[in-house]
Amino acid sequence: MNKRWIVVWIGYGVLLGLLLTIPLFTDEAYVFHILCLIGINIIFACSLNTILNIGELNLAHAAFMGIGAYASTLLVMRFSFSFWLAMPLAMIAAAIISLAIGFLTLRFKGAYFLLFTFLFAELVRILLSNFWIGLFGGIPGLTNIPRPSIQIPWLFHMEFNSNKDFYYLILVMVVITVFVMRRMDQSRLGMVFRAISQSETLTESIGISSMKFKILGCAIGCLFAGLAGSLYAHFVRIITPADFSIHAVLTPIAYVVVGGMGSVFGPVIGTSFLMILSHFFLREFGLYELLLYGVIIVLIIRFMPEGLISLPRVIAPWFGKLSTRERE
C-alpha cells in the first residue's frame, strides 16, 4: 500500500517536471496558446465533472464560466481591481449565483433540471448581449482585457504578457484545481455526491439532505467554472456572450465522457487527448478534420465506455498475465 503511494507520487512529480520543462524544448507562441487553452478547458471539464458527479448535467455551466469571465474583466477594467483579487471574486460571484439558481432548480431532476439550466444559459446570453450595453459591451463583448502581472516593489516583477509566461500561471491553477478535486473525491464529500447520483431516495432515507449536498456540489463546480472564465478572459483578452452560450458546454461534455466521467483524472486526460488531437494532428486533414474527430470519439466510447481512464483495464487482457495482476 505504501509502495503504491510512492509510485503514484513519483508519477505526479515526473509529469509535473515534464510540463514545467516544455518551455525548454519549444518557443513557439502557438504551442503555448494551445497549452493554455487546454489548461483552461481542463479546469472547466473538472468543474463540469463535479456536477455530473451528483448525477445532473448543467447546460448552463458555460454561463457560469461567463459570469466568472465578465465579473473578473469588469472588476479589473471598470473598477481597477488587481487581477489577483478579481479572480477569486469572480469565482465567488459564479458560486453565489449558482447557489441561488441551484436552490431554485435542483429540486427538479433529470430532464427538467436540464431544461431549466438551458433556460438559464440563454437568459445569461441574452442579458449580456442586450442589456446594460455600456457595461457588458453588448454582442461584440469586451476587448483589450489586460493580462495580469505580479509586482512586488524592488524585488520581483513579472508580466504574463507572453503565452509562455501565462502557461505557468495556468499550470499552477490546473494543479490547484486537480488537487482540490482529488481531495474532494477521496473525502466524505465525494462519497456522498456519488451516493446521491446512485440513489437519491436511499441517501434521503438514511438522513442525508440530498438537496443541501447537490446545491453544495453545484456551487463548488461553479466556483471552478468561474476560475476557468476569469483565466480565459485575461488570456484571450476578448470575451463575447457567444463564447459562453450553450454550445460552449457541448465539447467539454465530450472531454469528460471520453476521459472518464466521475474520476478525478478522467476530465484531465480527456481534455488533453482530444484537444491535442484536434489542434496538432487533425489539422492536416482539412475538410475531414471534424469527421475524423467524431469517428474517434465514437470509437472511444464504443470500446471504452468508462473513458480513456479505463485503458489499462481494457488492454490488460491482451497481455494475459498482466490481467490477473490488474484485477487484484
Next chain:
Amino acid sequence: MGMILLEVKNLTKQFGGLLAVNQLDFSINQGEIIGLIGPNGAGKTTVFNMITGTFRPTRGEVIFMGEEVGRLKPNRIAQLGVVRSFQLTNLFGEMTVIQNVILGSHQKSGVGLWGSLWNTKSTRRKEIESEREAIRTLEFMGLAEHQKMLAKNLTHGQQRRLEVAVVLAARPEVLLLDEPLQGMNHEEVRDMLNRIAEIRREGKTILLVEHNMRAVTSICDRVIVLNFGQKIDEGSPQKVMQNPEVIEAYLGVEE
C-alpha cells in the same frame, strides 16, 4: 408494555379519486415487532411512505416520541430515528459493501465536511471509528467477509441483508422494513428472521411489511391488516389469521 413510540392518527392519503389509505389509526410500543400485512395494493407501502416523509399525508398525523413528524422531510425523519428499507432493492450499487454502511452512519458519525476535505486529525479519527462501527454492523448481519465487494455484485439475499445493515448504521429507534424477506429462499428467510429478532433484543422497534405469513406469525407481536387502505383487523397473529374477513381479503370468497 413499554411506552408508545410511534403513533399514526386518522392517517389518510388520497391520490386524485383513489383513497390509498383511509383513516388509519395504530400505535407501536417501544421494543415491539409489528407486522403490517394485506393483499397487494392495500396501501402498506403508502403508509411507509407517509411515516418516513416521502409522501405528505392528505389528512391525519404521524407522531414519533410525542412529536408530530408527518410534514417533515425524509432526511429529517431519519435523523430523528425512523429509518426505512425499500421494497425494491435500493443500495449504492457501484460502491463497496462497507461504503454503503459507512454512508448509512454518515449523518450520525459527526464527520464534518470541511474536516474531511482537509483530512484533519480529529476527522480522520472519527472516520476510522465509523469504519470500525461499520465492520461491527456487517459482522452482525453476516456480511463482514464481503466488505470489499461492490454492492451490485452480492447475491439477492446478501443485498437484502446489506439493506438492513445500512438501516441499522443510521442508528434508528424504529426500523421500517419493507418486505425484507422478498425473493429469499428458505434458509435465507430463517437467517433473516433470526437477525431481526436479534435487532429487537437490542431494544429496537420494528414495523414490518411482509407477505410471508409463516414468518409474520413466527416473529410479530402484533399484526395490523390492511385492505383497500383500511384497517380490517389488529391483534396477535394467531387471532388475526382466524378472522374470516382477513381470510377473505387474502384468499377471496368461495362462491
